[in-house]
Amino acid sequence: MTLQIQNLGRHVGQQWIVRHLNLHVEDGECVALVGPSGCGKSSTLRLIAGLDPVSEGEIILNQKNISHVSAAQRAVGMVFQSYALLPHLSVFANLELGLRVRGVRPSDRQQRIQAMLELVQLQDRADVLPAQLSGGQRQRVALARALLRDPDVYLLDEPMSNLDAQLREELRPELRRLVLDRQKPVIHVTHDQHEAMAIADRIAVLHSGRIQQVATPTELYHLPETLFIAKFIGRPQINCLRPKDGVITAVRPESLFFAKEGLPCKLMSREWLGSSQLLYLESPEGSLRLSCSTSVDIPESLIVSWHRSDEHYFDEDSGRRL
Amino acid sequence: MNRRTLVGLLLLWSLGPLLWQVYTSFCSDQALIQPFVSHDQRWTLIHYQSVLNANPPFWRYLVNSLIVGISSTFLCLLLALPAAYALNRIPRQLSALSRLALVGAALFPYVLLFLALLELARALNLGNQLLALSLPYAALSQPLAILLLNNAFNDLPPELEDAAKLEGLSLFQRFRWIFIPLISPATASTAILVFLFSWNEYPIALTWISDSSKLTLPVAMARIAGSSIYSVPYGAYAAATVLGSIPLVLLVLIFQKPIVSGLTSGAVKG
Amino acid sequence: MIIFLLLPALLLLLVVFVVPLFRYAWLSFHADSVITGLIAIPNGGANWLRLLQDLRYWQDLGQTLRFAGVSVGLELILALCIALLLDQRWRGRDVVRTLALIPWALPTTVMALGWRWIFNTPYGPIDHFTKIAGIGSLNILGDPNFAWIATVWADVWKTTPFAALILLAGLQTIPADLYEALRLEGGNALICLRRITLPLLRPYILLALLFRLAQSFGVFDLIQVLTGGGPASTTESIALYAYWNALRFLDFGYSSTIIMASFVLISLICVIAWIGLQVLIPTHPKSRGVIEL
Numbered sequence: 001m002t003l004q005i006q007n008l009g010r011h012v013g014q015q016w017i018v019r020h021l022n023l024h025v026e027d028g029e030c031v032a033l034v035g036p037s038g039c040g041k042s043s044t045l046r047l048i049a050g051l052d053p054v055s056e057g058e059i060i061l062n063q064k065n066i067s068h069v070s071a072a073q074r075a076v077g078m079v080f081q082s083y084a085l086l087p088h089l090s091v092f093a094n095l096e097l098g099l100r101v102r103g104v105r106p107s108d109r110q111q112r113i114q115a116m117l118e119l120v121q122l123q124d125r126a127d128v129l130p131a132q133l134s135g136g137q138r139q140r141v142a143l144a145r146a147l148l149r150d151p152d153v154y155l156l157d158e159p160m161s162n163l164d165a166q167l168r169e170e171l172r173p174e175l176r177r178l179v180l181d182r183q184k185p186v187i188h189v190t191h192d193q194h195e196a197m198a199i200a201d202r203i204a205v206l207h208s209g210r211i212q213q214v215a216t217p218t219e220l221y222h223l224p225e226t227l228f229i230a231k232f233i234g235r236p237q238i239n240c241l242r243p244k245d246g247v248i249t250a251v252r253p254e255s256l257f258f259a260k261e262g263l264p265c266k267l268m269s270r271e272w273l274g275s276s277q278l279l280y281l282e283s284p285e286g287s288l289r290l291s292c293s294t295s296v297d298i299p300e301s302l303i304v305s306w307h308r309s310d311e312h313y314f315d316e317d318s319g320r321r322l
Numbered sequence: 323m324n325r326r327t328l329v330g331l332l333l334l335w336s337l338g339p340l341l342w343q344v345y346t347s348f349c350s351d352q353a354l355i356q357p358f359v360s361h362d363q364r365w366t367l368i369h370y371q372s373v374l375n376a377n378p379p380f381w382r383y384l385v386n387s388l389i390v391g392i393s394s395t396f397l398c399l400l401l402a403l404p405a406a407y408a409l410n411r412i413p414r415q416l417s418a419l420s421r422l423a424l425v426g427a428a429l430f431p432y433v434l435l436f437l438a439l440l441e442l443a444r445a446l447n448l449g450n451q452l453l454a455l456s457l458p459y460a461a462l463s464q465p466l467a468i469l470l471l472n473n474a475f476n477d478l479p480p481e482l483e484d485a486a487k488l489e490g491l492s493l494f495q496r497f498r499w500i501f502i503p504l505i506s507p508a509t510a511s512t513a514i515l516v517f518l519f520s521w522n523e524y525p526i527a528l529t530w531i532s533d534s535s536k537l538t539l540p541v542a543m544a545r546i547a548g549s550s551i552y553s554v555p556y557g558a559y560a561a562a563t564v565l566g567s568i569p570l571v572l573l574v575l576i577f578q579k580p581i582v583s584g585l586t587s588g589a590v591k592g
Numbered sequence: 593m594i595i596f597l598l599l600p601a602l603l604l605l606l607v608v609f610v611v612p613l614f615r616y617a618w619l620s621f622h623a624d625s626v627i628t629g630l631i632a633i634p635n636g637g638a639n640w641l642r643l644l645q646d647l648r649y650w651q652d653l654g655q656t657l658r659f660a661g662v663s664v665g666l667e668l669i670l671a672l673c674i675a676l677l678l679d680q681r682w683r684g685r686d687v688v689r690t691l692a693l694i695p696w697a698l699p700t701t702v703m704a705l706g707w708r709w710i711f712n713t714p715y716g717p718i719d720h721f722t723k724i725a726g727i728g729s730l731n732i733l734g735d736p737n738f739a740w741i742a743t744v745w746a747d748v749w750k751t752t753p754f755a756a757l758i759l760l761a762g763l764q765t766i767p768a769d770l771y772e773a774l775r776l777e778g779g780n781a782l783i784c785l786r787r788i789t790l791p792l793l794r795p796y797i798l799l800a801l802l803f804r805l806a807q808s809f810g811v812f813d814l815i816q817v818l819t820g821g822g823p824a825s826t827t828e829s830i831a832l833y834a835y836w837n838a839l840r841f842l843d844f845g846y847s848s849t850i851i852m853a854s855f856v857l858i859s860l861i862c863v864i865a866w867i868g869l870q871v872l873i874p875t876h877p878k879s880r881g882v883i884e885l
Contacts, residue, residue, distance in 0.1 A: 046484075049484075049488060050487075050488075051484050051487065051488075071484075071487040071488050072487060072488070072489075072490040072491070072492075073490075074488075076488055077488075078484075078485065078488050080481045080484070080485060081481075082479055082481050084479065084481035084482050084484065084485035086482065086499070086500060086504075087504070088503045088504060089499075097486075097489060097491070097499060098489035098490060098491075101489065101490050101491050101492075101495055102489075102490050145485075145489070149488070149489065325677070325680070325682060328677055329677070329682075329684075329688055332674060332677065332688065332692055333688065333691060333692070335749070336691060336692045336694060336695055336749075336753070337691060337694065339695075339703070339706055339707065339710055339749065340694065340695075340698075340703075340706070342706070342709075342710060342717060343706045343709070346709060354715055355715060401600045401601040401604060402601060404597035404598070404600075404601070405597060405598050405600070405601035405602070407597060408594045408595075408597035408598045409598070411594050412594060412598070427605065427609050428803075429802055429803050429806045429807075429862070430609070430806065430858075431806050431807050431809060431810025431831070431858065432810075433810040433811075433812045433813075433831045434810055434831060434834070434851045434854055434855060435608065435609070435612050436835065436838075437612075437616070437834070437838050437844065437847055437848060437851060438611065438612030438615045438616060439608070439612065440838070441615070441844075442607070457604075458608060460604065461604040461605060461607065461608035461609075462608060464601055464604060464605055464608075465605070468601065493593075518697055521699065522697075522698075522699040522700065524699070524700060524701050524812070524813040525812055525813065525831075525835070529839065539699060539702070540699040540700070540701040540702065540813070541701070543699070543701045543702050543705055543817070544701045544704075544705075544813075544816065544817045546705070547701075547704075547705050547708065547817055556708075556709040556712065556715070559705050559706075559708070559709060560706070560709060562702075562705070563702050563703070563705055563706045566698075566699065566702040567698050567702060567703075570694075570697045570698055570699070571694055571697075571698075573697065574690060574693055574694055574697045575690060578686075578689075578690040578693065581693070581697075582689070582693070582757060585754065585757050585758070585761075586757060586758065586760070586761035
């Protein structure tokens with residue numbers, strides 16, 4: 001089963017929210033959709049789920065065109081940022097509702113929900129209302145509901161952004177165990193690039209409704225196709241030198257080092273981050289960020305250099321990689 | 323002036339006239355005419371007896387009003403619930419315009435519609451039928467009901483319905499499992515406001531109903547006022563006032579929360 | 593699909609709100625009375641011409657405006673006081689709020705009958721009071737100078753709770769730190785009222801004002817039962833006059849003309865009141881904390 005998206009687009013009035021979207025997700029593959037807020041990540045997900053109408057292009061799931069099939073018939077499992085659990089129903093009843101309307105026999109329902117609750121380690125919380133659960137537990141109930149649907153594709157819409165940083169890290173392996181091992185296509189929307197890099201096989205970067213690049217996390221980091229991606233992926237942000245002849249040269253902060261010859265700089269401020277430190281420098285080429293290990297001593301005369309092979313070149317007008 | 327005095331004044335202002343009616347209803351006619359003279363028989367139940375034994379008896383009007391109130395409320399909610407839901411799912415400008423029109427209709431002094439509605443009743447032969455009154459009542463409370471329920475729908479997170487759609491719930495099932503339970507507080511507020519309106523409505527009931535056994539309470543009260551030929555019939559008036567007020571006083575005491583939230587949620591969001 | 597959910601409500605609204613307005617507009621250019629055998633016959637602008645020359649109509653219009661203006665004005669002032677009282681925290685506040693709401697919930701005709709007894713001469717409590725106070729019997733409902741005051745009184749009593757509740761809801765949306773900030777700058781209670789409460793309350797005042805103004809312009813139940821329009825038509829309202837024309841004189845054409853004129857007037861009054869309020873109360877401060885003394 002594979003998910004193929006071809007030239008997908010949706011407009012509201014004159015405004016295109018998403019356009020010319022092409023994406024191919026294999027079974028068992030997780031593709032993360034990242035991009036700044038308002039770039040069309042969630043809209044793309046809603047198009048695939050069938051919650052919004054497709055204006056142009058096709059969504060093909062398992063060789064079947066589902067572009068105009070209703071949401072109920074698409075066999076899509078979706079996890080929402082807000083969990084979307086019904087507040088007046090118990091955990092069990094929340095999970096049961098979908099099975100009930102899909103005509104599963106009561107004894108079957110009981111058994112399947114029980115098994116699912118064990119899988120997400122919530123077997124003792126079946127009769128509790130969602131409000132009495134912690135954020136992480138609610139998240140797992142929402143996940144269990146999507147899993148019970150036994151869908152052909154999983155869509156995760158910022159499933160962890162309402163959780164605190166530590167819990168997010170703890171839940172990542174669980175997400176991998178529960179969803180990614182099901183051998184179905186998974187699309188994971190997030191604004192957190194660390195999460196995307198940690199979970200996804202490939203990352204698609206969206207910018208104003210278009211996909212700019214789809215690549216593995218390493219490719220995206222080392223060979224960003226546009227200046228936007230170079231700036232968006234990698235923290236601290238990439239340094240852009242003064243444009244020359246319509247070409248912008250960019251160097252990652254971690255590629256900079258102190259040397260005998262190079263760019264003379266002035267130290268503006270310094271951030272200590274535990275294992276690494278971040279220096280804000282002022283140079284004739286503009287302000288620079290330099291990231292290095294805390295063990296590195298900062299020399300008196302600040303002269304910064306980098307290897308030619310670490311330079312990225314972008315066209316000043318189009319922002320494309322040269 | 324301290325707060326205690328102010329609260330006392332407020333209560334005297336609000337409840338004084340009502341308490342005076344209670345006092346009057348228990349006074350004999352003699353005591354009413356000469357309040358400062360001592361009488362052998364100051365207190366009496368005769369006014370209540372005469373009101374309750376009149377033809378038709380007073381409880382008849384209460385029952386009529388109850389029938390009209392319940393049927394109007396039911397009809398109103400039946401129409402307003404789907405409309406309030408649909409109002410969020412039409413193009414945004416159209417929905418904003420509709421809401422504005424509904425606010426206008428809710429402000430409109432409906433009294434002025436009596437003539438056209440009377441013609442309607444004549445044309446459709448709806449006069450002198452209690453249940454037919456619920457048609458104009460449901461319609462007149464429609465603007466407020468749709469606005470209040472629409473606010474409630476707006477407050478629900480949209481993902482709840484999205485998730486339900488993905489689970490395969492039909493529109494009817496979504497109403498059954500999600501909307502009806504989750505907006506029930508707003509529905510209760512709306513229902514009680516519509517009921518109060520229908521119970522209290524006067525000009526339309528006055529023009530639609532003439533059969534004395536089918537009068538609603540407000541019309542019956544006005545008719546008592548207009549027809550009396552006794553010199554001092556106020557004891558009986560007061561008894562009728564008290565009897566006519568009791569159900570509503572109870573209603574306000576029991577349902578004050580949904581009433582207040584219904585009245586104010588319209589204001590806060592409108 | 594969506595349209596089927598809207599259709600029933602829309603249809604009912606059209607029949608009850610929109611069709612009547614067209615019907616009135618149409619009827620106002622027709623003679624439709626006992627004389628024509630209750631058949632509508634076009635008569636050009638005769639109804640409207642008659643309206644212009646109808647002294648009783650103009651008298652009623654003046655009385656209705658006086659009634660609406662005075663009672664809505666008193667109501668809003670009183671409602672603001674009650675709302676300010678109920679906005680503070682004290683024991684038993686919720687009970688008092690509920691009890692204060694009772695007048696609003698009672699049917700107008702029921703309490704109008706009650707007021708008739710209270711204003712009764714010579715047996716009502718007001719009459720006793722004026723006699724004891726040495727003013728003598730005033731014959732309130734029988735005296736053109738006092739009867740309209742009695743109608744205003746009864747209306748204010750009945751509708752103030754509604755306005756108070758709306759304003760109370762508005763007061764509860766005003767964050768307390770605004771007052772604290774102004775107090776720190778040395779503002780007293782009056783400055784707080786003028787600089788914070790009234791500006792932030794403006795949308796709620798507007799809502800209560802427009803709603804009450806429109807409703808009291810159409811006052812009918814109260815006057816019909818309390819005074820019947822008397823004495824000598826001095827408390828008669830436009831709605832009551834339209835009602836008499838339709839149901840007593842059976843002149844549907846002229847009654848429609850009165851109603852149509854009222855509709856136009858109400859719309860006008862609401863627009864004027866809306867603009868007036870913008871002028872009267874300054875715009876509320878856009879950002880928190882930026883309030884000049």
